[in-house]
Amino acid sequence: MDCAIFCHNTISCQGFNLGTALPYLCQLLTLAPNDVVVTGSSSFNQYIKTTAVVSPVQxxxxxxxxxWHPWFYCSPGSFMHAIRIKYDDYDLYPDSGGVTNLEVFCKYPDGTAANSAVLGVNDYTPPGSWLSYQGCPPGTWIKAWEQSVTPPLGGSIDDDALNNFIFHCSSDLNGRSGLGTALSGTGDTRYPLSLGECPFSTVACGVTLMVESFQYLGDNSAVNDMHLACCFIDLFV
Known part of the structure; x- marks a missing residue:
């Protein structure tokens, strides 16, 4: 308990080791990028502070x-619950952009709406259409996503970069029992999908997009990549 209080009262602390001898006894920790695994050994047990944010998940x-555009975060105590995608179909325009914008909706555990934001292309109005609102079932949160990215095609062939997002909801309130409902994405099936997932007992609470700026004489590819930030959630019903 003393170690937990020590971590709680230290602003930079995101976790701590609890061991029987130095350096592991109340050793305060800060999560490194991509550090999503809780470790342990015969010398110590590692604990992660419940307010820590795991990022980037990719x-x-x-x-x-x-x-990379600035991170957007849900208001403290809320989590990503739903999205909308603006998508420029590859077959309908000579310079297709694929995914051009992402609207993110956050919600508090009691069902009250929190903050939201439209992310992505912001230096011109890209072609394409907003797809339908895609939300997780009540009491669940966005926990993972799959994305597909067009490889560089070269020459004068049109590149559209990121062309599909399929978001996955948690299967429970706490993000501890794997993945549940899969949202519909854009429907683009040209390239294989790869998965990024928040670790155990965390769900999505922040997002950043990598976006190509407007190419006046070139090929616009709009949104190219996404990373999530994941927050610990400890709720009981």
């Missing part, structure tokens, strides 16, 4: 062009 299909 897939094995990264994008190719653009820069």
């Amino acid at each position: 897939t094995s299909s990264p994008g190719h062009w653009g820069s």
